[in-house]
Amino acid sequence: MLRHFQPLTHFLGLAGYAVTVAAYTWDLRNPDGGMLGLEFARGIAAQTDCMLAHSLPERVDVTVTDEASHVVAKGEALSSDASRPMARLWVRGDRIERENVWPDDSDVGRPVILPGGEVGILCSWWNADDGSEWRWQVEFSNSA
Secondary structure, eight states: OOOSTTTTTTEEEETEEEOOOOEEEEEEEETOOOOOOOEEEEEEEEESSSSEEEEEOOOOOEEEEEOOOEEEEEEEEEOOOSSSSEEEEEETTEEEEEEEEEGGGGGGTTTTEESSSSSEEEEEEEOTSSSSSSEEEEEEOOOO
């Protein structure tokens, strides 16, 4: 368990004591830049089987690790033909699957990682039927 101040991993319990929740580290890299690729985002969030990701590069390598730095799941050169502003990154056993989407009501409340690694919670999403515009709200907090 993480015991240092990390986003979305600590909160105050009913008695005012710090409570630790299990967390994953999400490493997203663009494999197309430089010899070893370029870091796109690195963020920490409570364990989840689906992380939304905003504005992913065309291809992305994703590694999810637990608090002991053990690899939970991995996906390499994940891409999608669909051009969408968001992607669902699904943890499926020991692999990651990418699904580019227009978020829907099932995505509200899911964590979303932004370029650079900030992780928030999707609070609302709307998009025009033709995809010409969209509006969304994300909440950021230093607690679970």
